[in-house]
Amino acid sequence: MQVFLADTIDINDQALRIANWRNLRAAAINFIASTPTLPLPGRGNTLDRWRALSAIGGQDLALVKVLEAHFDAQAILADLDAAAMATGELWAVWAAEPPGVVLDFTATTETSGLLSGTKAWCSGAQIASHALLTATAGGRQVLCRAVVDLEYMDYDTSRWQAVGMSRISSGTLMLRGARASLVGPPGAYLDRPGFWHGGAGIAACWFGATTAIAGRLREDRRVKSNPHVAAHLGAIDIALSAVAALFRETAALIDAQPRQAHRHEIVRLRALMDRVASDVIERVGRALGAGPLCTEHDHAQRCADLMVFLRQAHAESDEQRLGEALFDGETRTWRL
Template sequence: MELQNYLARRPPDYANIVALGGCLRAMVEAGLDRLPLPGSGHTLERFRHLADVGGHDLGLCKLYEGHTDALSIIEQLGGSPTPGSTWGMWAAEPPQARVQVRPAGHMVALHGRKAWCSGAAVLSHALLTAWDADDQQQLVAVALDQPGVSITDQGWQAVGMGATGSVEVVFEGAEGQAIGNPGDYLQRPGFWQGGIGIAACWYGAARQIAEALRQHCAQHEEPHALAHLGAVDAALQAAADVLRFSALHIDAHPQANAELLARRARAVVEQSAEQVLRDVGRALGAGPYCKDRHFARLLADLPVFLRQSHAERDLAALGHIVAAQPKEAWTL
């Protein structure tokens, strides 16, 4: 409730990464980033907070989700973040941008380029994936205000999610701290649990977009708009149910492999969000696209954020898992 009240007092209009960074720092100072850990017994509360921020502004949500994800990973792997710090979680691994690490005393030295580093210009720290001499993936925590860290203006031309400043960062001997052991990032239960948190962000934005249609239908008896609202309600209900079930399942089985759970949840929420985008647009026409700034920004940002899913490639991975399941997997 405290987070909802805070967001309600802020106009959802962040012109650039500086504005987003200022809001994230204020949220950290207010303690609004202290979410329950996945599997702690309060996972649904975590998802609700992510959804609330997603409905407020997806650019802010991108930074907030990355920050809170980094905090949970560090805690899960035995680390301790600096009080008041703001974090990016940078795990994209395109082939042309890989960071290497070499031992440097009790720390490691980073060399290379990291792509799609959301919030790089305004964050104090980042938790990122890098590669050691044995070609094993290693998580590294790094302070961004040090020599050897160059934040570029390259690699991000999107209109949607444009304010996030998801640029490329170059490391040339910067010092970092290894977090956990090689391979821990993908092997820990929290990896797939966190993937469902991303779906909660998508859901929050889709729910807010749908609210414009609900309000319209409350004032106008238009059969076609009401039919679109019915379709939107069914889609959002399916997404909400799967997120609630996922949270309960994670809390009941916090150490279990959540890949199947996460792939199903992300697929359902992605399809629901895409249906909301389609039906709300068809029902309301051009008006809110052109005259409602918050609505228009969500409509521009959500399709870009949804592309954290890999579409048919992710569905094929889900199908591969399901094909190996017994037929009871679909039993009520």
């Protein structure tokens, strides 16, 4: 008996990773060259911004993760009246602060200094030219801008074993006196309303990928011959229509009241999108079986990528906050 073995690809192969990083960076730079900016949140065209992110997310989740961070950095700089990025640059935003992981900023002048310590969950450090990073100075959080200079930084991706989002590692960055400058006063990164507005942009990326996954079911002929398949598609239509309406409502609210954070509304939107996306992945799989996940690379990769990307949501923790806010009377809802 002759056995034909499929070619195997080790996701830990460094040569493959480097090729993926180069391709991803080239795609991001090409997109930015053709679309240097997106509408800023809270300036009247928030929905257009989210539609653009959704469209990219429907094509490539790794690419939209890179681009969403770049355009988020653009919005942050605008919010804090900081100098804009230059043409040809690719920016990242690294603001995760897990317990026990500390990055210190030591001032050398009134507005500049050195960064030393560790920064976790630095997505795309191998392809970004610049970054906004949160750090600690005098016991307070500060936001810094820095050139990604690997002479003063070590990037460790050895723990990144994800199959989903494998093309964009989120590793740990160790900084050794990297030069940086302050952006805004201490605490400004979290205090600005745009912090929450930007969080909804992530959900727009999820929406685009979710509709692409749902589209695989929508075009399948079994919808006409199998009532269970049709029922799954109908349930998906209900869920996606509901979350799309909430996107439109939330965007209008942000544009009408841009100086408000709208935290409750945005947490609710993200939580709903998380549940809808998870449900769509499950329903498409139940309707079509293992076939598309095993034989259609783009669909299988999109499902795997989205399952990882969705975990930027805070799941039941967000739902807990929503419930507590309602009980305490902090917000009013459920009105037509």
